[in-house]
Amino acid sequence: MTMIPVRCFSCGKPIGHLWEKFKELVENGMEPAKALDMLDIKRYCCRAVFISHVDLIDLIAVYKKF
Numbered sequence: 001m002t003m004i005p006v007r008c009f010s011c012g013k014p015i016g017h018l019w020e021k022f023k024e025l026v027e028n029g030m031e032p033a034k035a036l037d038m039l040d041i042k043r044y045c046c047r048a049v050f051i052s053h054v055d056l057i058d059l060i061a062v063y064k065k066f
């Protein structure tokens with residue numbers, strides 16, 4: 001199971017609860033940047049936390065095909 005920090009390391013914004021929604025959007029083909037806009041994650045520091053986990057989403061998606 002993929003875990004991201006409950007809060008952004010840099011600004012302290014709570015982001016952990018948004019991960020599942022973000023993952024769902026990206027797995028359904030939305031660009032990560034667009035998904036972050038939709039979830040109202042505007043600061044670069046917070047976006048970086050999500051973007052750094054996108055690789056894990058791709059991995060999950062690949063495994064689902066088999």
Ligand SMILES: [Zn+2]
Nearest residue numbers: 008011045046
């Ligand atoms: Zn932040």
